[in-house]
Amino acid sequence: MRAGEDLCDHCMGRAFMVRAGASDAGILGRRLRREGGYAEPARCAVCRGLFARLGEHCDEMVRLAGATEFATFLVGATLRPSVLDADDSMRSRHGLRGTPGIKSDVTRTLSRMFARRTRARAEASSPDMTLKVDLRDGAVSIETRPVHVAARYTKESRGLPQRQGRCESCGGRGCVACGRRGISGTCSVEGRLAEFLCGAFGARQARFTWCGTEERGGTVSGRGRPFFARLSCPSRREARLPRRADLGGVTVIGARAMRSPPGAAPRFVLTASLSVRAEEDIGDEALGRLRALRGGVTDYGSRMQRRAIHSASVRRSSPREFALTLRVDGGFPIRRFVEGPDVSPNVSDTLEVRCSCERADFADVDIRPAGRGGARSG
Numbered sequence: 001m002r003a004g005e006d007l008c009d010h011c012m013g014r015a016f017m018v019r020a021g022a023s024d025a026g027i028l029g030r031r032l033r034r035e036g037g038y039a040e041p042a043r044c045a046v047c048r049g050l051f052a053r054l055g056e057h058c059d060e061m062v063r064l065a066g067a068t069e070f071a072t073f074l075v076g077a078t079l080r081p082s083v084l085d086a087d088d089s090m091r092s093r094h095g096l097r098g099t100p101g102i103k104s105d106v107t108r109t110l111s112r113m114f115a116r117r118t119r120a121r122a123e124a125s126s127p128d129m130t131l132k133v134d135l136r137d138g139a140v141s142i143e144t145r146p147v148h149v150a151a152r153y154t155k156e157s158r159g160l161p162q163r164q165g166r167c168e169s170c171g172g173r174g175c176v177a178c179g180r181r182g183i184s185g186t187c188s189v190e191g192r193l194a195e196f197l198c199g200a201f202g203a204r205q206a207r208f209t210w211c212g213t214e215e216r217g218g219t220v221s222g223r224g225r226p227f228f229a230r231l232s233c234p235s236r237r238e239a240r241l242p243r244r245a246d247l248g249g250v251t252v253i254g255a256r257a258m259r260s261p262p263g264a265a266p267r268f269v270l271t272a273s274l275s276v277r278a279e280e281d282i283g284d285e286a287l288g289r290l291r292a293l294r295g296g297v298t299d300y301g302s303r304m305q306r307r308a309i310h311s312a313s314v315r316r317s318s319p320r321e322f323a324l325t326l327r328v329d330g331g332f333p334i335r336r337f338v339e340g341p342d343v344s345p346n347v348s349d350t351l352e353v354r355c356s357c358e359r360a361d362f363a364d365v366d367i368r369p370a371g372r373g374g375a376r377s378g
């Protein structure tokens with residue numbers, strides 16, 4: 001390397017760091033320059049002063065990261081193509097292929113500076129926060145690793161659907177119209193929970209995995225229904241969450257951040273209370289037959305799936321109306337079990353009278369330990 005090549009300490013040090021067994025190009029370059037008695041050039045032929053400006057970029061990184069909670073981070077950088085070309089040709093001119101390139105030196109240097117200022121740790125595999133620095137215009141963007149939350153909800157309102165539609169302007173990606181949430185509002189269980197959880201974790205969007213579904217008019221009581229939420233771009237990794245919170249027609253219970261996302265869709269059992277109306281009066285003997293219904297129910301309308309009834313009770317409210325309470329596997333075909341056909345056995349066939357399910361309320365949806373019966377919706 002000639003002195004006339006006008007390299008800054010970093011670019012000079014980088015060229016020799018493999019041979020010198022050094023880990024910091026800047027420190028090595030400064031030492032070589034002092035030993036060789038070269039003056040520092042006004043402008044580096046390779047990086048064009050980029051290393052001298054990294055402190056300013058780090059200031060911006062620290063400023064932007066100020067509102068975010070993190071213990072680990074990763075830095076990525078975008079460099080001007082002309083700088084990458086100059087670095088490439090310098091390395092090939094001097095037979096330095098295999099030595100670290102300018103990009104990795106930049107990200108390593110920025111990481112070190114940022115770690116020193118924030119006391120966080122650089123980590124490549126699963127960092128809490130990823131910072132992208134565009135060295136062409138100085139723009140810094142931050143992305144944080146999603147937080148996963150487990151909780152339960154009860155639903156007291158008979159006017160809220162479970163799901164919220166996607167935002168019509170952006171189709172779910174997130175835009176100004178939906179406040180980046182990606183959904184069309186908060187008039188649903190999903191909307192209420194998304195607003196609560198995104199607010200608690202300073203997150204942008206929530207994606208849900210439900211243990212089953214209920215209709216708009218159906219309530220969920222008792223221990224409620226478990227669900228999992230993946231919160232994207234959180235600014236907090238922990239949140240102080242109340243044991244219960246009333247969200248207006250929906251109550252969230254026991255929300256907590258999880259260490260890792262849930263694996264496969266959990267299996268569960270639930271209690272369903274069905275209001276049933278028959279087309280003719282029903283005798284006590286016929287109702288008794290319903291109490292005896294136990295064991296597997298086959299759903300011919302859905303790939304012959306079998307779901308179990310664990311217990312059944314019946315309470316008459318009029319000659320043609322009764323409440324049927326069932327403890328069943330998740331995915332049980334509730335409405336069709338009353339009305340038939342395609343489901344065997346079913347209530348209409350058992351009573352030999354056409355019956356309809358006026359309403360289905362749920363309670364105590366409980367996740368089962370892995371490896372036993374049950375399934376997704378119900």
Ligand SMILES: [Zn+2]
Binds near residue numbers: 010
């Ligand atoms: Zn340089």
Ligand SMILES: [Zn+2]
Binds near residue numbers: 168172
């Ligand atoms: Zn939108």
